[in-house]
Amino acid sequence: MDPHDNPDALPRSVFQPATLGPVLLRNRLIRAGTGESMADPDGRIGQDYAALHDNLARGGVGLAFTGHIYSHRRGRYGELQAGLDTDDAIPGFRRVTDAVHRHGGRIFAQIAHAGSQSMSFATRPLAPSPVDNVMTGRKVCAASDDEIHEAIDAFRSAARRAVEAGFDGVHLHGANGYLISQFRSPLTNRRDDHWGGSQENRDRFPTEVIRAIRSELPPDRGLTMKVGIADLVDEPGGLSVDEAVQGVARFVAAGLHGVEISSNLMSDYVSASIRGYVAVGPKEAARDLLLHRLHRTAEPEAYFLPFADAVRTEVDTSIILVGGIRRVATMETLIRDGRADFLSMARPFIREPDLARRLSTGGQTSPACVSCNICLMHDEHHPLQCWRIPRTNLLRHAAYRFSGGFKGKGSGRKPTAHEDE
């Protein structure tokens, strides 16, 4: 028997096959959800989106999560975001999954709803309660019971379309301040009906969404969730780690195969989720013309590990660790010691789509990405790419930035700390 038929019999290593629920992956490396910003005004994707995922699969990654895909027009985050809100999205995604499968890769659709964090001013966002969005300041009304059921149905239909498009599974976006995070946090969910009040009630919306998606997935497809473990905002009284972990147990009971660990509500992306200069020493900074790093401190690797440990102690499910996963030596330790089952990376795969192969052959021991976050500044402004290579991209970035290109376009987010080159 080929030992790859029974991956549990293999030693635990980053570069050995492993199963995530019913889905066999060729290794434990995952491309984390990273918004591609490649869709047209109707949310339809083209050849560049398929080419990006073709490259990742060709480059040896075990599994790719797509960037967040809106399930309902009102849940659209930005104007360049892809959607799975209608059946005419299916053929475009079919081309993506076919390309990935040709290279032996696997791909899950990350289905999302931005809630009040939508930066698309063409939509009227949905929210559990009339609380201004902490990041965007956007004003919202409380959703009616019918609107909540409509959102659940939209997730269900998006999952059905994902199956028809040939995805190997669904990765539900339940973190980083979007609609599910808003339902889970006492700061943004002030309802006193059965969608709010107690933590169990605040977890009802995601639980119903998971059940609805599960009902559409054949047994051979995976279901995972990016889940927010604690609100990382200045205001006190937010979702605590203990409450969040109890929620994870509920979600796993409702049908998840694994969870990717992240933050819940955030006051900004960089301090709470996409930290700068991870494990970048002065030498790497100088080599990559990263002058800003020379007067900043590097962030540590694997910065969501304490959250992952909290989940691991209480809940029996596959743990996908994201957030500053960098050196192969660290990866192997995390997997060998059982602190994570899979490791996902976002920025490193933007710069090096073939990173999985480079690391597995031993020629390279860490990614070239220096977590400068320029790619994040361009999210929803330009198609996803690394802005440090080729070097002329840095000039294009500077010209766009200093011509005021980020104001009032796309996400319209203001640069924050570490997004300041």
Ligand SMILES: Cc1cc2nc3c(=O)[nH]c(=O)nc-3n(C[C@H](O)[C@H](O)[C@H](O)COP(=O)(O)O)c2cc1C
């Ligand atoms: C440009 C950009 C776009 C992102 N888009 C998404 C997204 O669509 N969905 C998501 O769950 N996370 C998104 N993230 C967050 C990443 O998945 C990841 O959690 C974060 O970047 C930390 O991982 P890293 O240190 O490997 O980059 C994005 C990050 C970046 C830099």
Ligand code: SF4
């Ligand atoms: S612009 Fe390039 S180097 Fe900077 S964080 Fe993005 S991928 Fe990494």
